[in-house]
Amino acid sequence: MNSGKQILSLIHRFIEFVARGLFTLAAYIGGPAESQPPIKDLTLLHNATTLAFKIRNKQVYSPLSSEEVVRSYINRIKEIQPVLNCVVEERFEEALKEAKICDEMLKSPNAPSVQVLAKEKPFLGVPFTTKDCIAVANMKQTAGLILRKDYVSKKDAEVIRLMRAAGAIPLASTNVSELAMWWEAHNRLYGTTRNPYNTRHIVGGSSGGEGCIQAAAGSPLGIGSDIGGSIRMPCFFNGIFGHKPSKGIVSNDGQYPSAHSDDQNQLLAIGPMCRHAQDMRPVLKVLADKNAEILNLDDKVDISKIQFYYMEDDGGQYFVSPVDQEIKCAMRKVVLHFEKAYKIKATKIHVRKFKKSIALWLANMTSKDNKDFSYELSNRNGNINILWEFIKWLMFLSNHTLIALLTATFERFGIKHGSEQYTKLIQESKDLYQEFKDILGEDGIFLYPTHPTAAPLHHEPLIKAFNFSYTAIINVIGGLNQDRLTLAVAEEIEKGFGGWVPPLILA
Numbered sequence: 001m002n003s004g005k006q007i008l009s010l011i012h013r014f015i016e017f018v019a020r021g022l023f024t025l026a027a028y029i030g031g032p033a034e035s036q037p038p039i040k041d042l043t044l045l046h047n048a049t050t051l052a053f054k055i056r057n058k059q060v061y062s063p064l065s066s067e068e069v070v071r072s073y074i075n076r077i078k079e080i081q082p083v084l085n086c087v088v089e090e091r092f093e094e095a096l097k098e099a100k101i102c103d104e105m106l107k108s109p110n111a112p113s114v115q116v117l118a119k120e121k122p123f124l125g126v127p128f129t130t131k132d133c134i135a136v137a138n139m140k141q142t143a144g145l146i147l148r149k150d151y152v153s154k155k156d157a158e159v160i161r162l163m164r165a166a167g168a169i170p171l172a173s174t175n176v177s178e179l180a181m182w183w184e185a186h187n188r189l190y191g192t193t194r195n196p197y198n199t200r201h202i203v204g205g206s207s208g209g210e211g212c213i214q215a216a217a218g219s220p221l222g223i224g225s226d227i228g229g230s231i232r233m234p235c236f237f238n239g240i241f242g243h244k245p246s247k248g249i250v251s252n253d254g255q256y257p258s259a260h261s262d263d264q265n266q267l268l269a270i271g272p273m274c275r276h277a278q279d280m281r282p283v284l285k286v287l288a289d290k291n292a293e294i295l296n297l298d299d300k301v302d303i304s305k306i307q308f309y310y311m312e313d314d315g316g317q318y319f320v321s322p323v324d325q326e327i328k329c330a331m332r333k334v335v336l337h338f339e340k341a342y343k344i345k346a347t348k349i350h351v352r353k354f355k356k357s358i359a360l361w362l363a364n365m366t367s368k369d370n371k372d373f374s375y376e377l378s379n380r381n382g383n384i385n386i387l388w389e390f391i392k393w394l395m396f397l398s399n400h401t402l403i404a405l406l407t408a409t410f411e412r413f414g415i416k417h418g419s420e421q422y423t424k425l426i427q428e429s430k431d432l433y434q435e436f437k438d439i440l441g442e443d444g445i446f447l448y449p450t451h452p453t454a455a456p457l458h459h460e461p462l463i464k465a466f467n468f469s470y471t472a473i474i475n476v477i478g479g480l481n482q483d484r485l486t487l488a489v490a491e492e493i494e495k496g497f498g499g500w501v502p503p504l505i506l507a
């Protein structure tokens, strides 16, 4: 059995190698990577927390009005959109009106004090964007599915309501993979989003448009969602910060596709995607609402007291690429940084179950009823005929992407809810969860590659389908409510290594 898998895995490595060559050739034949205009407007360089401070506090050096900030971001989106295709719908006019109302309110003699505003409306006047899966009232919420092309949300998702209550202004929605179930932001409705650092490469998925717009300085703050890596992969591929909160902390109400069961809902989480690590904690505080107390986000973290554990790879999972040397080197630099700066000796661990990451995630994703992916692809109205859709796809007539059809097929023949294999895998995930809980305790953090490679070329994920297992497995084991530790470490990494780097202009 194992030697059979090993042979298949070697064949997969060979296909990966040849396909990489072919994709590279195709990318070069397809024309040069395109450049986007340089960032000239310095407003775009502030983090969201500073923007909010400058908007509400007119006494500081170089204050800004909300209208100025919103205009700067509208202009930037207009510059980058033709090259990157990250935005799917905008509400520029409404956002400008809301910004003007905010500025008028701040000028009025009855305006609350800056201290009150900082506490109650921490993002007053700051624009933000979100993925096309999260409902914004009176905007489309297609989740990249042609059948939902005219679907307009009547009300805000809970997270959008909370962001508005904190004073933030929705500006635009961003591209996703079809029904958020793939790790390249590409669908038949809006096309493919391109990486701001090199347009020949992917932005990741499913919140890929959001990762892209943040990296290209087209929005100061983003809200994404993640069930298998959809916040973390786009953040990694676009060089920004993201956080998938502990389970059950942030409401998933108003996210489409919604989970089918409580178990699935526990795997799904909405969280911040930001250019600056400093913004993640205040945004999470807003999104978590009353649950923020559980996370003790205001407690000061003493980094020198954190226990660091790390693994450089999954131990050699079949059909998953090996971790690139440069990613391993980057991890070692991080470990060294904490050793030098805080005298922390990181402990290398080996968790054998990581070799089963994909199977464990897939088992946790199975649904009890017939509501599988082919049901989702029909917009929850029956099931699509997968074979017929493949035939249509070959004639360029299908409404669906190839990977959506492959995923539906894979699921049809995959692990069945309630089967012996399913029960065994669920037990193994519970054991893994406990193993991690015991290792991390209340003061531990775990460093692990977000993905085995940097952003692949467009469509290359098709031959590296299971590389998303690096983020998927952390869903299965995560959820220890120690978010403040990882957020503090992210802030320290930003300080130590410089954080976001503006995309370069290609010659």
Ligand SMILES: CCCCCCCC/C=C\CCCCCCCC(N)=O
Pocket: 180, 181, 182, 183, 205, 206, 225, 226, 227, 228, 229, 230, 231, 406, 407, 410, 462, 463, 465, 468
């Ligand atoms: C030759 C290609 C074989 C393709 C088989 C594909 C089967 C893959 C199964 C599931 C893919 C799910 C990818 C999830 C990515 C992120 C999900 C999320 N929203 O967090």
